[in-house]
Amino acid sequence: MDIKTATALHRLRLASIPEALSFPALLIFGTGFRLALDYDKLVMPLGIIHGVLFIIYVVLLLDVWNRAKWPFKRVALFFLLAVLPFGGLFGDRILKREEQAGVIAARARKEGTVNA
Template sequence: MDIKTAAALHRLRLASIPEAISFPALLIFGTGFRLAFDYDALVMPLGMIHGLLFITYVVLLLDVWNRTKWPVKRVAFFFLLAILPFGGLYGDRILKREEEAGVIAARARKEGIVNA
């Protein structure tokens, strides 16, 4: 894995945490606020924020898929994590390990320690 691939993984990690929190925090809060106070104006902006975060996550996931050549099952797993509330937090842990391993491997190749 090269440093650009590790950077793509890092960008996906940065997007996964806000996306994971936005679903339960924004949408459920907005819906609860609407039901409790009969005030609909808050739901649409909160839904749009969550939608933008989700679209950003999916675009970054496709970029990582292009760079890493992951199998379709792995990409589908990370997509499923984006749909589940707080699923992106688990995905962040997996991506962090993979990103760190990629950076270590890239540095080792750069220093000539490993010829892979």
């Protein structure tokens, strides 16, 4: 894995946590506010924030798919994790391990300690 692929993985990790927390935190909070206090003005802005975070996540996922040459099943798994509440937190663990392994391998190749 090259540095650009590791960077793409890192960007996806950075987007996965806010996206994972935005669904339960923002949307459920907004819906609870609407139901408990009959206050509808929070739902739309919170939904827009969640939607923007989700779109960013999907675009970054497609970038990683292109750079890392992931199989479709793996991309589908990460997409499914983004749809599930808190699912992105599980995906973050996987991405963190893969990112660290990629950076270590790239540094080893750069230093000439591993033939690639």
